Amino acid sequence: MDGISPDIVAEHGLTSEEYDKILEILGRAPNLTELGVFSVMWSEHCSYKSSKKWLKTLPTTGPQVICGPGENAGIVDIGDGLAVVFKMESHNHPSFIEPYQGAATGVGGILRDVFTMGARPVANMNALRFGSPDHPKTRHLVSGVVAGIGGYGNCVGVPTVGGECNFHSSYDGNILVNAMTVGIAEKDRIFYSAATGAGNPVVYVGSKTGRDGIHGATMASAEFNEDSEEKRPTVQVGDPFTEKLLIEACLELMATDAIVAIQDMGAAGLTSSSFEMASKGGVGVELDLDRVPAREENMTAYEFLLSESQERMLMVLRPGAEDTARAIFDKWELDFAVVGHLTDTGRMVIKMNGDVAADLPIDPLALASPEYDRPWTPSPKLAEVTSDSVPAPDDPLAALETLMGSPDLCSRRWIWEQYDHLVMGDTVQRPGGDAGVIRVQRPNGEVTNKGLAITTDVTPRYCFADPEEGAKQAVVEAWRNLTAVGALPLAITDNMNFGNPERPQIMGQFVGAVAGIRAACDALNFPVVSGNVSLYNETAGEAILPTPAIGAVGLLERFDGSVGIALPGDGYALVLVGETRGHLGQSLYLREIAGREEGAPPPVDLAVEKRTGDFIRHAIADKLIAACHDLSDGGLLVALAEMALAGDTGAVLEDVNGKIAQHAWLFGEDQGRYLVAVRDAGALVSAAQAAGIPAQKIGETGGKELILQGSSLALDALRSAHEGWFPGYMAAG
C-alpha cells in the first residue's frame, strides 16, 4: 500500500476529518488511486458539500416538471409529446487559465449534459462576467472566451441565441463563464443515468483518454493563489467535431432500445460518471482499465480515473446490444469499448494489468460525502438612496448617450456576431432582444408550430448590495424577459457563482441568494429544474460579486405569436405598464453618471410582478401589443432607446412624470415594468386599469430622433455610441 502522508491528503484538497472518514469507510488506508477518487468525489464541485443544505430548500416541482435537479439536466413538459431539457454550468477557472479552450470545453460539457438525456441540443446561451475593462487581462480574456464559445458551438451546429455580459473589477482575477444548453426530447424517449441489471455491459464511447485536466474538479473547488500558475494542470482541449459525431451517434443509438443508462464524463471523468450511475441504480461496477481507449502511453489507474478528457460518454447497455451499438459508433468513426460490467456487490472494483487498482464501496463515497452547515452571517441591509440626493443631469439625453455607450449597457453585437445564431434554421428572435426565440423542432428534425424563449439574467451589483433581493430580481427579470416576448415562463436553471464559502459573509450571500430565488420561484410557479454551484471564486481574498445567474425557458404555443423589442414604425403609442417610483439606488445612472455605487437595490414585489407579467402576456396573445421590452438596467429611457435603435424609429416622450423627479423617472430601475408600442393606447390602458395595473401613455413613435421636452438626440448618434464601445475597446488592444 502506498504511504499516504498528511501532505498528500492536503494536496488532494481533503481535510484531516475527511481523511478520517475515508479510513472509517474503508476500514484501511486508501491507496493513492483510491485517495484520488475520494478527492474528486468529495470535491466541492462534485459533492456540493457547502451548498447542499441550502439547495435542498429550492422549489423543484410543478405540473410541468418531468425531472428536476439531480440528473444531468432538468426536463419540462411542453406538450404534444415533447419535453425541453436544459441546464447551465460554469467553466470559470479553466477559462481564466486558458480562455479559448476553457470556454470551448465549457460549451462541450453542457451540450453533453443535455444530449445524454436523449435531447437534441437546439440552442445555447452564455452568461459572462469579466473584470474591469481597464484591467490588463480583460481584453485577452474577452477575446478568447468569445472565440472559444463560438468555435465550439458553431462547429457542432447549435445556435447561440443569447446571453449576457458584464464588466466589474471584482471579476479581475476570476472571470465567470456560464454556458447553458437547451434541447428537445420526445417525452417517452428520455434517458437517465441510473445503472441497473447486474451483468449488463458498461461501454465507453467517444474520444480516447489522455492526461487532460487531471484534478480539474478539485481545482475548480480551490481558491486561486499566487502559485496557481505553477500548479496548472494539463489544460483540456475541446474537439467540437468529435462532439458533433457523439451527438449524432448517441441520438441514433437512443432511437433503438439498446441503452439502459447513460452518463457523460464531465468533471472527474470516468470516476464520477461510473460512481453516479452505479449509486443511482444501486448496483456495483467492475471496470477494466486496460480496455479504456488511451491516447497516451503508460497511463496509470490514477490518471485514467481522474482524467477529464473531453467528448466521452459512459453507457450501460442491454445484454446483447453491443453489436448494434458498435455498428453505430463505427459509422460515426468514434471509439467504442466494452470496459466492464455491472455487479451486485455495491462496490466499484477497478482492475488494471490484472491487479485490483481500487476497490471502493459505492454508496458511502457517493452518498455519504461530507455535508457542511457552514457558519454564515446575514448580509447587512443598505440604506435607500433618495432621488434628491442624486444630482440631475444637465441634459438627460446626453446622459442617455453616455449610458448607452457604457461597457455594461452597450450593444453586445461584437459578441453575438461571432456566434452562429441561425444554424438549424429555427431562430425567430436573434440576440439583441429580451429573449432568444426559436421554433421547436422534434428531435428527428420535423417542424412544429411551437416556440421556445430563452434568457439568462442576473444583476450582480444588486446581489452584492442585497443578496436576497438581488437573487429575487434575477429570477423576476428572467421571468419578465420571457414574458416580454409573449412566452409562458416554464422553469429555471441556476448557476450560483460565489466566493469562498468558508468565509461567513460569503456563505451569508449564498444563503440570502437561495432565499431570494426560493421566494421568487414559489410566487411565480417557476421551479428550479437544474443548476450548478461554483464556489471559491476569489483571488487573494477578493471575492467576486455574488452572481446567481438564472437561465430560464418559456413556451410559445405558436412561434409566430412572439413580439420583439423593435419599434415597428411611425404612429404607435408608447405605453408604460407598471408602477414607477424612481428608484435610483444601485442604478446604472447612479454608477455611470453620478459615479456612485450605493444603496439598496430596487425592491421586488412578487405579486405585482406576477400580475403585471400575466397581463402583458395576455395582451400580446390578444395582439394588442406590437413591440415590448421589459425595463431593467438603465430604466425607462434606456429601454426606449434600445427599442428605437432596434426598429430604427424615433419617438417623442411626453412630460408625464408627475411628482417624480425627472431623472428618477427616466433612469430609475423600479422592477415590474414594461414599455410597449401599441396602435390603441386607450384600449391597453383601460384593460390594464381593469386588471388593477398602472399604465400610462408616455409618448409616440416617429422620426429618426428621440425627443424629450424640446431637446433631441438623433438615432444615428445614439447608435454610434451604443454600437461603438465594444468593437472600439477590443480593437484598442
Place this chain on the structure above:
Amino acid sequence: MTAAIIVFPGSNRERDMRLALEASFGRAPVMVWHRETALPDVDLIVVPGGFSYGDYLRSGAMAAHSPIMREVKARAEAGVHVLGVCNGFQVLCETGLLPGALMRNASLKFICRDVHLRVERADTAFTGGYQKGDVMRVPVAHHDGNYFADTATLDRLEGEGQVAVRYCAPDGAITDAANPNGSQRSIAGVYNDRFNVLGMMPHPEDATHALLGGLGGKPLFDGMAGALKELKGAAA
C-alpha cells in the same frame, strides 16, 4: 425535380437546406451520406454548410477527397446542376469544380449576420427568381469566407460573367463596409465556366420564411425549381 443533399459527418445546415428545397421543389430532397459512392438520378446536387470533417486543416479540404465528391464531380462534368453553400462552396473550390480559394475572414473572426447581395446576372438556372441588379438580404455565418483568386483568374471570372453575387450595401452599391470578410472584389459567389455549378458563402436557405430570417433567399430556390423543371421538360 429531385434534389440531393450531400451529408458529411460535420454538416450542420443540411436540415435548413432540406426545408428550403422542400418548400420550393414541392418534395423532399434525397439525403446522401458522404460514404456513398453513387448518386441517384437527380436534377440538383447541393453541398450544404457546416464543418464537413471538422475542417481543422483547411475548410473543405478533406471533404473534397471523400468518395461521394468524386461522384459529384463526375455529375457536374456531365452537366448536372450543383449548388455549394458556405462549407459547400469551400468544398467545391477544394475539389476544383470552382476556381479560387476561401481564406480566413480578414477580421479573423467568425461572422454571423445579415448581408446584402447584388445579383450579377439573372439568366442562369440558379438566379431566374431575381432580376439582374436585384439586392437580396440573407445571412452569412462563416470563419473562412474571404474569396481569393489571383488577378488573372479574377479578371477572367469578371470577363466571362462568372461572378454570381457580390456583397453590397442595401442600395446595391459595392463598398468595403458592406463586405463582411475581405473577399476580393466583394465576391460572395461564383459560377464555373459552364454555369451549372454555383458556390456562395451566404445562406439563402436561412432566409426562406418570413418569420425566420425573412424571404431574401426564397427566389433563389423558387427560381431553381422553375429553371430545372423547364430544363427537364426541354430534355424530355
Place this chain on the structure above:
Amino acid sequence: MKAKVHVTLKSGVLDPQGKAVGHALASLGFDGVGDVRQGKYIEIDLNDTDAGTARARVEDMCQKLLANTVIENYHVDIEG
C-alpha cells in the same frame, strides 16, 4: 522516420493572419517589425525506411491534402 512539412502562403496571396499578428506585435510595443507571414507546420511519423520513398509519399500528401496549391506552397523535410 519523421516528415516535417511547412505549408506557407504563396507570395502575392494576402495573409490576414500574418497581418493581424504584425499589427498585434506593433501594438504590444515591438518596433521594427516588418512583414509577418503565418503558415502551418505539420509533423508526421512514418514507418517508411527509405528517405526517398518517404519524401515522395509526403509530397503526394501535400498535393492531395495538406496544401491548397491555389494559394499555398509546401516544403518537406525528412528526418531520422
Place this chain on the structure above:
Amino acid sequence: MKAKVHVTLKSGVLDPQGKAVGHALASLGFDGVGDVRQGKYIEIDLNDTDAGTARARVEDMCQKLLANTVIENYHVDIEG
C-alpha cells in the same frame, strides 16, 4: 533579419487538428502513417542587426503573443 518561429502543442495536449489530418491521410489510402501533430509556423521580418537581440525580442513576442504557453511550446530561429 528574419525570425522563423515554430509553435507546437506541448506533448500530452490533445491535438484535434493533427488527429483529423492523420485520419484523413489514412482514408486517402496512405498507410504506415503514425502520429500527426499540427503547429504554426511564423516568419517575421525584423530590422534588428544583432542576432542575439533579435532572438531575445522574438522570444519575448512568443511569450506575450505568438504562443499560448499554457498549451504550446515555441522554437525560434534567427537568420540573415
